[in-house]
Amino acid sequence: MMGKTLFDKIWEAHVVDQLESGLQVLYIDQHLVHEVTSPQAFQGLRDRNISVARPERTVATADHNVPTKDQHLPIREELSRLQVKKLTENCEEFGVTLYGLGHPYQGIVHVIGPELGITQPGMTMVCGDSHTSTHGAFGTIAFGIGTSQVEQVLATQCLLLSKPKRMRIKVEGTLQKGVLAKDIILHIISQLTAAGGTGYFIEYAGEVIRSLSMEGRMTVCNMSIEMGARGGMIAPDETTFDYVRGREQAPQGEAWDQAVSHWRTLYSDADAVFDKELIFNAADIEPMVTYGTNPGMGMGISNQIPQPVKNVSDSFDKALRYMGLQPGEKLLDHPISHVFIGSCTNSRIEDLRLVASYVAGKRISPNVSAMVVPGSQQVRKQAVQEGLDRILSEAGFDFREAGCSACLGMNEDKIPAGKYCVSTSNRNYEGRQGPGARTILASPLMAAASAIEGKIVDVRELI
Amino acid sequence: MKKLNTIDSSIIPLPIEDVDTDQIIPARFLKATTKAGFGENLFRDWRYHSDGSPKQDFVLNNPLYGGEILVAGKNFGCGSSREHAAWALQDFGIRIVVSSFFADIFKGNALNNGILPITVPDSFLHEIFEAIENDPKTELHISLEDQIVEIKSTGASQNFEIDPYKKMCLLNGYDDIDYLLSLSDKINTFETERTNLKTE
Numbered sequence A: 001m002m003g004k005t006l007f008d009k010i011w012e013a014h015v016v017d018q019l020e021s022g023l024q025v026l027y028i029d030q031h032l033v034h035e036v037t038s039p040q041a042f043q044g045l046r047d048r049n050i051s052v053a054r055p056e057r058t059v060a061t062a063d064h065n066v067p068t069k070d071q072h073l074p075i076r077e078e079l080s081r082l083q084v085k086k087l088t089e090n091c092e093e094f095g096v097t098l099y100g101l102g103h104p105y106q107g108i109v110h111v112i113g114p115e116l117g118i119t120q121p122g123m124t125m126v127c128g129d130s131h132t133s134t135h136g137a138f139g140t141i142a143f144g145i146g147t148s149q150v151e152q153v154l155a156t157q158c159l160l161l162s163k164p165k166r167m168r169i170k171v172e173g174t175l176q177k178g179v180l181a182k183d184i185i186l187h188i189i190s191q192l193t194a195a196g197g198t199g200y201f202i203e204y205a206g207e208v209i210r211s212l213s214m215e216g217r218m219t220v221c222n223m224s225i226e227m228g229a230r231g232g233m234i235a236p237d238e239t240t241f242d243y244v245r246g247r248e249q250a251p252q253g254e255a256w257d258q259a260v261s262h263w264r265t266l267y268s269d270a271d272a273v274f275d276k277e278l279i280f281n282a283a284d285i286e287p288m289v290t291y292g293t294n295p296g297m298g299m300g301i302s303n304q305i306p307q308p309v310k311n312v313s314d315s316f317d318k319a320l321r322y323m324g325l326q327p328g329e330k331l332l333d334h335p336i337s338h339v340f341i342g343s344c345t346n347s348r349i350e351d352l353r354l355v356a357s358y359v360a361g362k363r364i365s366p367n368v369s370a371m372v373v374p375g376s377q378q379v380r381k382q383a384v385q386e387g388l389d390r391i392l393s394e395a396g397f398d399f400r401e402a403g404c405s406a407c408l409g410m411n412e413d414k415i416p417a418g419k420y421c422v423s424t425s426n427r428n429y430e431g432r433q434g435p436g437a438r439t440i441l442a443s444p445l446m447a448a449a450s451a452i453e454g455k456i457v458d459v460r461e462l463i
Numbered sequence B: 001m002k003k004l005n006t007i008d009s010s011i012i013p014l015p016i017e018d019v020d021t022d023q024i025i026p027a028r029f030l031k032a033t034t035k036a037g038f039g040e041n042l043f044r045d046w047r048y049h050s051d052g053s054p055k056q057d058f059v060l061n062n063p064l065y066g067g068e069i070l071v072a073g074k075n076f077g078c079g080s081s082r083e084h085a086a087w088a089l090q091d092f093g094i095r096i097v098v099s100s101f102f103a104d105i106f107k108g109n110a111l112n113n114g115i116l117p118i119t120v121p122d123s124f125l126h127e128i129f130e131a132i133e134n135d136p137k138t139e140l141h142i143s144l145e146d147q148i149v150e151i152k153s154t155g156a157s158q159n160f161e162i163d164p165y166k167k168m169c170l171l172n173g174y175d176d177i178d179y180l181l182s183l184s185d186k187i188n189t190f191e192t193e194r195t196n197l198k199t200e
Helices: A006-012 A039-048 A078-094 A109-115 A130-138 A147-156 A181-192 A214-227 A238-244 A253-263 A310-323 A349-359 A377-385 A388-394 A444-453 B084-092 B104-111 B122-134 B164-172 B176-181 B184-199
Strands: A015-018 A024-027 A030-034 A058-061 A097-099 A124-127 A141-144 A158-161 A165-172 A200-205 A231-233 A276-281 A288-290 A298-300 A338-341 A369-372 A420-423 A438-441 B006-014 B069-072 B096-099 B116-119 B139-143 B148-151 B157-159
Touching: A006 A141, A006 A200, A015 B184, A024 B184, A030 A078, A030 A109, A030 A147, A039 A078, A039 A147, A058 A109, A078 A097, A109 A124, A109 A130, A109 A214, A109 A377, A124 A130, A124 A147, A130 A141, A130 A214, A130 A231, A130 A238, A141 A231, A147 A158, A147 B104, A147 B176, A158 B176, A165 A181, A181 A214, A181 A276, A181 A288, A181 A298, A200 A214, A214 A231, A214 A238, A214 A349, A238 A253, A338 A349, A338 A444, A349 A377, A349 A388, A349 A444, A377 A388, A420 A444, B006 B122, B069 B122, B069 B139, B084 B104, B096 B122, B096 B139, B104 B116, B104 B164, B122 B148
Parallel strands: A030 A058, A030 A124, A058 A097, A124 A141, A165 A200, A165 A276, A200 A231, A338 A369, A338 A420, A420 A438, B006 B069, B069 B096, B096 B116
Antiparallel strands: A015 A024, A024 A158, A288 A298, A288 A438, B006 B139, B139 B148, B148 B157
């Protein structure tokens, strides 16, 4: 019998039924819910007069729309306040666990899932948020869904899906110093384009991926959607088990041993066949920056912005016009005025430690306004215990409370029009960080160093 | 969900690639708790200046163009999973989006809201844009039943693919959720068998 991929093993174990057309009914082990994409789904249940089928398989938090200052006070912005209140009411009415604003477990949905041990290898997980792919770092099939599908999962714990194709991306060799997980994934996306993964579920493999911490693996899987892939995943190993062990909702005692022996079977067999396979050489990866208005428009820091390709020149020109940049230009030494360190891509304790260790004893440029937004209350607490908050504040960073913040500018954390922001988040779309804001995606180390220098730097020359 | 079969309509051309859902409906307009009213902020920042005055060069503000069909460059709907993008298009009156490539999540969201995403080859997309350039009032004839899209002014036509189940849903106005709810016995059995497997 032909070997199976990691993806196939987990997918097949969750198929409830199959339609003649090929669509499959997939059972969802864990559903995560937040305030922005769920109110219409709960209303749908009410309209049909049905309940949440498996409330114990759903966990909710408030993250997209919450302020990152003075969270103990009522939310000032009325619509945001009402949306967060609606989530609380919906969770009470339908019996869903909520880690809402003020709860010690509140935070970005893709940060709290793993840190509470909710995310476990072999699971199927969904959330009305495209960065649900983050959880794939644990060897789960995790992907973002729309609100109609949120309603379907609430109502039936299942989804009707066409099975994606499988792609494997291996990263082999040795990373240069100063090159992080974020650079790996920005490099891959720049090579595949913002559409190159569409229709696929990606497995990341190879010695470089294996060597990453869970935080690094989450950063890689998080941005799978930025090349259009439904999700990304990494086979679980000792690094995974060490991370999950002892977390609040992780299996304990005998159940733990049973779980781990099952998780050890979750890998792609040696003779498994992928629809597409790519190999990247780690030595080719530089610290990355984006220059355009989608995450595929990225380049190594020593490179120049490419010349437009004939067929797509209108879209390319539009992007550069928005960014105020020219083909042939370098981004190295380009002045910036804002730095955002946070988001479900890079707001975990490892990211904060790295930034703090770089900026300790330094001071941000007087021309820069810089913000660090921890991914969760628990990350924030840990950072305070380790004294990172003091180091960051002394360096001139504004150390905030947990939320999605300036990644998407739904709350008041916005970058002003026309300003350049080096951001550790995942999207550089027009207006993503506020109307007219110009986002340059980069690693936490590149963002920290750029904040200190007041311009875009090559961090390899500074460490 | 509204039924959909044949549509004859003029076109709104948007020959931009990689249109992300943040452009279709920016995040700051996602604070509503109902599905209504998103149309007024469809393509908000491409459509209006920051003072709220219309940007004259944007297609939705050009009286030459209108209709129920949006024709857009490849990789339409990439990025955020927000279904608000589909609600905004629907609320504005768009029933069909034609492109040479759609992002997965958007495609699913559109189908779940009675909007038909039609994927055509790059060359046919180019033909449509050319026909619009020659005559802004160019109409498309679309038949879901026959899975065909035709440029009325040139007579050029193109077949398109759609999952037979999804086609049936659109033709009849059915939701996935009705189907999934009808499977509750199978879902229960799946859960029981799985629990037994784990405790064996």
